[in-house]
Amino acid sequence: xxxxxxxxxxxxxxxxxxxxxxxxxxxxxxxxxxxxxxxxxxxxxxxxxxxxxxxxxxxxxxxxxxxxxxxxxxxxxxxxxxxxxxxxxxxxxxxxxxxxxxxxxxxxxxxxxxxxxxxxxxxxxxxxxxxxxxxxxxxxxxxxxxxxxxxxxxxxxxxxxxxxxxxxxxxxxxxxxxxxxxxxxxxxxxxxxxxxxxxxxxxxxxxxxxxxxxxxxxxxxxxxxxxxxxxxxxxxxxxxxxxxxxxxxxxxxxxxxxxxxxxxxxxxxxxxxxxxxxxxxxxxxxxxxxxxxxxxxxxxxxxxxxxxxxxxxxxxxx
Numbered sequence: 326x327x328x329x330x331x332x333x334x335x336x337x338x339x340x341x342x343x344x345x346x347x348x349x350x351x352x353x354x355x356x357x358x359x360x361x362x363x364x365x366x367x368x369x370x371x372x373x374x375x376x377x378x379x380x381x382x383x384x385x386x387x388x389x390x391x392x393x394x395x396x397x398x399x400x401x402x403x404x405x406x407x408x409x410x411x412x413x414x415x416x417x418x419x420x421x422x423x424x425x426x427x428x429x430x431x432x433x434x435x436x437x438x439x440x441x442x443x444x445x446x447x448x449x450x451x452x453x454x455x456x457x458x459x460x461x462x463x464x465x466x467x468x469x470x471x472x473x474x475x476x477x478x479x480x481x482x483x484x485x486x487x488x489x490x491x492x493x494x495x496x497x498x499x500x501x502x503x504x505x506x507x508x509x510x511x512x513x514x515x516x517x518x519x520x521x522x523x524x525x526x527x528x529x530x531x532x533x534x535x536x537x538x539x540x541x542x543x544x545x546x547x548x549x550x551x552x553x554x555x556x557x558x559x560x561x562x563x564x565x566x567x568x569x570x571x572x573x574x575x576x577x578x579x580x581x582x583x584x585x586x587x588x589x590x591x592x593x594x595x596x597x598x599x600x601x602x603x604x605x606x607x608x609x610x611x612x613x614x615x616x617x618x619x620x621x622x623x624x625x626x627x628x629x630x631x632x633x634x635x636x637x638x639x640x641x642x643x
Contacts, residue, residue, distance in 0.1 A: 327351040328376040328421075330361060330412075331383030335512065335520040336426055339546045340380055347550070352376070362403065364411050371419035378553055379423035381412055384491075389519060391430075391487040392604040398486055405490035410497035417502030422559075424549060429510035429538060429563060430485075431475035431492040435459075435611035436467040448476065450536040450609060451595055459536065466569065468538060468613035471561045477608050485605040495561070506561040507549045510612060511539040513630075515637040523634060526575055531590045533598050534572040535609035538565040541630040548617065548624045557620040563612040566627035575631065582635035 327344060331337040332353035344351045352374070354361060361367045361383075371379075385404030387393030394401040409425055416423045434448035437459060444467060447455050459466045469476075477484045478492035495506055513522040522539060526532060548564050551557075576589050592598040599606075617624065 326374070326376050328371075328374065328379040329353045330379070330381045331426075334382055334384075335518065336509065336542065336546070337382035339542045340382055340550070343543065343546045343550060347554075349550075362408050362411060364415055367411065367415040368418055371415055371421050376421055379412070379416055379421055380549075381409065381423060381425045383408060384426065385487075387487060391485045391607070394485065394487040394490075395605050401486055401490050402493075405487070406493040406497055409494040413498035413501040413504065416504070422503040422553075424505040424507060424553060425494075425498065426549070427495055427506050427508050427561075428488070428491040429469075429508040429565065429610060429612045430488045430608035431478050431495070431508075432469045432473070432610040432612070433477040433484075433606075433608050435536065435569075436469070438465040438467065446476065449595070451534065456536075460571070466536075466611060468563070468569070468611035470613045471563060471616050477606075477610070483606050485607070487605075488608050503559050505549070505552050505559060507545070507552070507564045508562065508612065509540050509545055510565045510610075511537055512542045512545065513539060513634060514542040515634040516639050523575070523579065523638075526572070527579060527584065527587070531592050531602070532572055532576060533602070533607070534591050535607075536569055536571050536611065537609050538563075538569045538612040538614075539627060539631075540565045541625075541627075541634065544624050544630055548622050551622050552620070555621060557622065560616075562617045562620070562622075563614050564617060564624070565612050565614055566624060566630045567614045567618065568627040569611045570627055570631065578631055578635050582632075583638045583640070 329340055329351050332341050359366050359370050385401045434446055434450055436444045437447045438444040475492040477488050479489040511522045517524050544566060545564050
């Protein structure tokens with residue numbers, strides 16, 4: 326039996342759906358049943374229930390976006406750093422392996438290579454010269470690997486409080502027990518939702534153009550569960566659809582498939598975006614998925630996942 330925490334959330338619901346599809350026995354645990362933020366009741370539950378694996382989708386993301394975390398710092402710290410630490414130690418004490426949904430938002434930018442093949446980190450991919458280069462020579466853009474230290478964290482400011490706590494959470498569980506850390510980036514799929522990146526793009530008064538790796542929600546969940554069912558080595562994995570996209574490319578696909586008459590406006594630059602629309606810095610980054618695919622986990626390219634999502638768009642909220 327698999328124990329699932331955070332089953333009512335956007336990602337947790339997808340885990341529940343996929344576990345049901347696979348016919349895998351699981352139990353969705355709520356904090357009303359057991360306060361799993363506290364070590365003693367959690368450890369008692371693990372020893373009594375004896376799950377073969379635990380999946381943690383619980384955390385604090387802020388609504389409608391990470392700006393909300395800036396005014397709810399205690400909740401954000403509890404959900405993203407202290408909870409994973411508690412889970413790690415309780416699972417280690419009970420001998421239960423587990424998987425933790427983390428975030429690629431602990432990085433900003435990408436590795437960009439010059440004509441000689443020398444790569445360096447570009448933290449701001451909207452800088453005109455860099456942006457032009459990566460669009461013209463996409464093969465020069467490489468994502469951060471699992472070995473790269475976070476560069477959008479409390480140790481490498483400035484960052485959002487959300488990203489800082491996600492990086493802190495990864496630090497807190499490093500080397501404790503047997504676990505997977507699965508890094509998610511900007512989830513999307515064909516189902517309209519306030520949490521869906523494709524829904525957000527369509528609702529923004531103005532769109533913020535940047536470069537990002539993103540994760541199809543069902544693809545992400547399947548890849549995470551495959552890590553467990555295929556018993557790949559423990560450790561951290563970037564779980565995004567291979568490749569990257571610009572916001573303008575996503576907008577063009579939205580116009581092509583579901584909103585041909587929609588006119589989109591873009592923020593002129595970072596300065597305007599942060600002056601008017603955002604309270605805290607945003608992570609925009611590219612992640613390398615070679616470790617995931619090298620472990621034998623299959624996940625389709627980002628362009629294919631985007632195309633299918635928009636062809637099958639369910640616009641219940643529109």
